[in-house]
Amino acid sequence: MIFDPMMYLKVFLVGGLICLIGQILIITTKMTSARILVTFLLSGVFLHVIGVFEPLKEFAGSGVTIPIMGFGYSLAKGAIEGWYDYGLIGLLTGGLTATSAGIAAAVVSAFVFSLLFSSKTKK
Amino acid sequence: MDIKERDDRYNAYLTSKMPKTKAFPSLFHAFWIGGLICCLGELIKDLLLLAFPDMSLNVASTFESVIIIVLASFLTGVGIYDRIGAYAGAGSIIPISGFSNSITSPALEFKREGLIFGLCAKMFIIAGPVIVTGVVASFVAGIIYIFI
Numbered sequence: 038m039i040f041d042p043m044m045y046l047k048v049f050l051v052g053g054l055i056c057l058i059g060q061i062l063i064i065t066t067k068m069t070s071a072r073i074l075v076t077f078l079l080s081g082v083f084l085h086v087i088g089v090f091e092p093l094k095e096f097a098g099s100g101v102t103i104p105i106m107g108f109g110y111s112l113a114k115g116a117i118e119g120w121y122d123y124g125l126i127g128l129l130t131g132g133l134t135a136t137s138a139g140i141a142a143a144v145v146s147a148f149v150f151s152l153l154f155s156s157k158t159k160k
Numbered sequence: 161m162d163i164k165e166r167d168d169r170y171n172a173y174l175t176s177k178m179p180k181t182k183a184f185p186s187l188f189h190a191f192w193i194g195g196l197i198c199c200l201g202e203l204i205k206d207l208l209l210l211a212f213p214d215m216s217l218n219v220a221s222t223f224e225s226v227i228i229i230v231l232a233s234f235l236t237g238v239g240i241y242d243r244i245g246a247y248a249g250a251g252s253i254i255p256i257s258g259f260s261n262s263i264t265s266p267a268l269e270f271k272r273e274g275l276i277f278g279l280c281a282k283m284f285i286i287a288g289p290v291i292v293t294g295v296v297a298s299f300v301a302g303i304i305y306i307f308i
Contacts, residue, residue, distance in 0.1 A: 039206040048202045049195035052255070056194025059250030060187050070253045070262060071286045075293050077254055082297040086305055099202035102221060103228065104194070104254045105290075112294045116302035128306075132298035140291065142226040143233065143260045144283070150237035151267035151279055 044098060051093075051100030074105050081109025111135045186249050193244065193251035201228055201255075225256050232257030236264040262286040 059073055068076070081104075084090040090110045093101045101107060112132040119131020133140070205224040208215060235241040241261050245252040252258055263283055270282035284291070 039209050045199055045202060048198050052198025053191040053195030053251075056248075056251040056254050057187055057191045059194075059254045060190035063250050064183055064186065070258070071289050073250060073253055074259060074262065074286070074290045078290055078294050079297055082294070082301050086301045099205060099224065100195075100198045103198045103201040103225070103256055105256060105259055107225075108256060108259065109294060109297065112298035113301040113305075116298040117305045120302055120306055128299065128302045131302070132295055136294075138222045139225045139229060139256065139259075142229045143263045143287070146230045146233035146260070147264040147267045147283055148279070150233050150264055151271055151283075154237035154239075154268065155271065156268045 047097045048100035051097035052103060055101070055104045055106065077105045078109040078112075081106030082113040083109075085110045085113040108136060108139065111139075189248045190251035193248035194255060197228070197251070197255040197257055201225075204228070228255070228257050229260040232260040233264040236261045237268065241265075259287060259290065262290075 055077070059077065062068055062073060062076070081090065084093065084106065090101070090106075094107075094110070102110070112135065115131035115133070115135025116128055117131070119127030119129070119134065121127070123130070201224050204227050205220050208220045208223055209217075212220075232241055235244070235257075241252065241257070242265070245258075245261070252261070263286070266285045267279050267283045270278040270285075272278060273282070
């Protein structure tokens with residue numbers, strides 16, 4: 038079902054809660070953004086391996102797939118599906134295949150927009 | 161002045177100069193901006209499914225991430241995303257838009273060091289570790305999943 042208001046409420050609450058946990062980590066441990074991203078990515082991989090991520094995704098949709106955990110989930114899911122479809126080669130190709138659209142989009146748009154614009158933060 | 165006293169004074173000076181993150185408001189900012197970005201993703205997915213009813217859920221989710229990534233990259237380019245980041249902290253880092261920002265931002269910053277060794281090489285200064293750990297972890301996860 039699309040445009041379900043209850044779904045949007047769940048997406049907002051779960052997505053917000055994940056970012057809240059991240060902010061608590063930043064305040065208490067002074068982690069840099071790279072460490073935060075890595076930590077949450079690994080938590081996504083871990084949650085998928087123990088079988089918790091799929092029910093969470095069923096429950097909160099974009100609330101768990103838009104945070105970087107969703108990226109880790111796609112990587113792990115791709116690698117596991119790759120194994121069942123293509124064996125050992127699939128285990129290697131699956132993860133990046135599943136996330137290639139995101140990585141390519143990020144690289145291409147970063148390349149284009151950094152050529153078009155110049156840095157505004159440092160005057 | 162002995163070394164210990166000097167160190168203490170320096171540390172006190174550093175603490176007084178450090179930007180203070182007000183704990184409670186920043187938690188709230190991270191919560192609502194993070195939740196809002198996730199809702200925006202859900203909205204994009206629903207609009208796609210409305211516009212193309214025969215699109216599969218997987219393709220729609222991929223498009224959802226791609227659109228958020230390109231949008232965040234553009235907002236980084238025009239300098240808006242940094243302002244969102246200053247306000248929302250983790251609320252702007254943890255969604256996939258933060259991953260996109262972490263690629264575009266150093267690319268912009270190091271453009272002055274040249275196209276190849278500046279822009280292209282430094283692009284992955286933050287996202288590199290993320291992709292490396294992600295790929296290694298997914299390989300390990302695959303092996304664990306298969307043999308258990």
